[in-house]
Amino acid sequence: MPFYKAINIGSCATVFLWKIExxxxxxxxxxxxKDVSLARLEGMKSESHQKGFLCVxxxxxxxxxxxFDLYYDEFGKPHLKDGKHISISHSADFSAIVLSDKNIGMDIEQVKEKVLRIAPRFxxxxHLVNLSEADQTRKATVVWGIKEAIFKLKNEAGISFPDHIFEDExxxxxxxxxxxxxxxxxxxxxxxxxxxxENYMLVCALKAD
Incomplete structure (x- = not known):
């Protein structure tokens, strides 16, 4: 079974990665x-999404x-019954979860050239000047991941990536x-x-102390 690796995030969290093979x-x-998860799985039209779901x-x-230890609140945020914080993401060949003592958001994104076309929207x-095109693509992917991770952590309707979340250089x-x-x-x-x-960017966000 291709458990890929674990990555410690400071002293409070660990990311676990599964390579989907x-x-x-x-x-x-x-x-x-559980029954509700089986129904959700059966409702997925893409086998890639189904496998990502199962690898989580x-x-x-x-x-x-x-x-059976995992549940979702009314806003779709995942929780564990023992109170440990969790965030979930999957993209193409990888599924990822992060377990944390503190509220945390996590995102994994495949690095694709099209992110540069939509970068001005988010x-x-x-922040991309004076970089090679390859590094521009990687950095824009990180920024998208930053915004996804904060959105997942905060979990409130109405948050806009370009209007409300701002990354420092x-x-x-x-x-x-x-x-x-x-x-x-x-x-x-x-x-x-x-x-x-590999060809992915993994991003985690924690609220600053």
Whole structure:
């Protein structure tokens, strides 16, 4: 089974990655699903999404949990029954979960050239100047991941990527950064860390102390 690796995020969180190489039947037979999860799985039109969903459950089992320990609130945010914080993401060949003592948001994104075409819609493109096209693509992917991760962590309707979430300038080599959420007349600061995983970018966001 291709458990890929674990990555520690400071002292409070660990990301667990699964590289999706099994076929659907192998994955389906390896997990136990509650009825609501089975219905959700059957409603997915894409086998890629189905396998990503099942590999998240494989990761839960790897960490000593099961699908029966996971539930979603009215806004679609995942929770574990024991109170441990969790965030979930999957993209093409990878599924990922992060388990944390603190509220956390996590996103994994495949690095694709098309992100540069839509970059002006969600980020400050001045942060891409003086970079090669390859690094522009990677950095824009990180910024998208930052905004997804903060959106997942905050979990409130109405948050806009371009209008409410702002990343500070950062270097790809640093693998960390800062961002802010301006929403509902408040400003919240976030610590960001990111990691390159093959042709993917993994991003985590934690509220700054």
């Amino acid at each position: 099994e076929d659907f039947t192998e994955l389906f037979r390896a997990v136990r699903l 459950r494989m990761l839960l089992q790897h960490c000593g949990y099961s699908d 980020m400050d493109v001045s 950062f270097s790809l080599a640093d693998k960390k950064g800062k961002a802010r959420l301006h929403f509902n007349n408040t400003v919240e600061d976030y610590e960001i860390c990111f990691e390159s995983i």
